[in-house]
Amino acid sequence: MKNIVLNSDSEVIKSFNNNILLVKEDEREKILFQKGIGFGKKPGEIIKKGTVVEKIFIIENEDNQRNFNEIVNRVDSDLIVIVEEVIAEIVDELGEELSENIHISLVDHLYYAIKRLKNNEEIQNPFLVEIQTLYPQEFQLSQKISDRIKKELQIEIPEGEKGFITLHIHSARNNGKLSTTIKSSYLSNAIVQHVEKRxxxxxxxxxxxxxxxxxxxxxxxxxxxxxxxxxxxxxxxxxxxxxxxxxxxxxxxxxxxxxxxxxxxxxxxxxxxxxxxxxxxxxxxx
Structure with missing residues (x-):
């Protein structure tokens, strides 16, 4: 992996763990990945220009920045770390950048999904077969997140939830339009049902x-x-x-x-x- 050098000083917003930092630089928020970069860091500290990091995710949209900070204050850091580390793995595996929306939408979805699962409130996914068929690569990638959550949080993610995770990954590959991805899955299902009937x-x-x-x-x-x-x-x-x-x-x-x-x-x-x-x-x- 090619290392990246920071072009400007960045102010620490939050340290998620020793290896992941949320910083702000020139009105843009960035998630930095580098072994040891978050150790002992406090909000307000400066990460100096020229610091070498392994990976950067940039959040430029103001609404996304506000929503991500709301999630940071609400969601346990352990879940955010899991999701961010797996997003980094997915980006490397796909060899492409994902929409910045995924840093908000996926964490938020999993936060509520885990709460439901802890209360034995599993939501059925009516489009699971269509999702598995249409987006096999993304469904396989959803397994990465499910495996990490099971390992780190001892929560078993059911197949239906993996389908919802798949939609988030697919939409992040398509300009972050989750509503479009869901609508396409719903429409495919409606068409198949009509063909079956006729x-x-x-x-x-x-x-x-x-x-x-x-x-x-x-x-x-x-x-x-x-x-x-x-x-x-x-x-x-x-x-x-x-x-x-x-x-x-x-x-x-x-x-x-x-x-x-x-x-x-x-x-x-x-x-x-x-x-x-x-x-x-x-x-x-x-």
Whole structure:
């Protein structure tokens, strides 16, 4: 790991442990990682320019700074340390930066989740299978956090909660838009339920065919949400050849419009949906 040199003096806000500090520099808050950097540090002390650290997470948004400080004052440092250390591991494993929102949203979620679990109040996750299928890498990374919490706090994180952690990780890879990630999962589930009803089947959500179908749905939703239209030159052929699938696709289009609160989706997307529904329908009949 390449070391980083601080360009300016930074004021200590809080020492989480010997190796993690929250500091402020030029109106930006930073989480510093370096062995021994937090030892004996008190609020108001200065970390000198030129200090070498292993990793820095920067929190620039004023609302995020305020919310993170509220969390720092409310949440036990042990949980914050666990989450921050695992976020650092995830960043290294993915080889990409995450939205600064994750430092607030994930700690806050886990704080309340652990309180619920201690009171035997587990919340069911209705989208668990969809989350596992759509975001397998993030779900695997959620296991890192679950393992650390079990090891350090003796709290067992159930599969449903791992699904919620997965959504936080995925949203942090996509500009921190957790609401968008949740809406996409909800929409995928609604589409599958409608297809099940119209085809009068019960889909095996552990099957490869289901995973493939859900992936196509996800890409369709992402294209619509990001306004990235595609061209389909086979609209007329698909409409005539796959009449039932096209009708179902048109119904799915209305579901998408309602949930995403948009006026319509293109005929090109309807045709692609019809094609994927037809393929899925054929695979179910085998």
């Amino acid at each position: 085809l009068k089947v019960k889909i095996n959500k552990k099957s490869l065919d289901y995973a493939r179908f859900l992936t196509h749905i996800r890409f369709t939703i992402e294209r619509i949400m990001t306004n990235s239209p595609i061209k389909n030159d086979l609209i007329d052929v698909i409409r005539k050849r796959y009449r039932l699938s096209y009708k179902i696709a048109s119904e799915v289009g209305k579901i998408i419009c309602k949930i995403l609160e948009i006026d319509n989706i293109s005929e090109d997307e309807i045709a692609y949906l019809a094609m994927h529904i037809e393929r899925f329908k054929v695979s179910l009949s085998k």
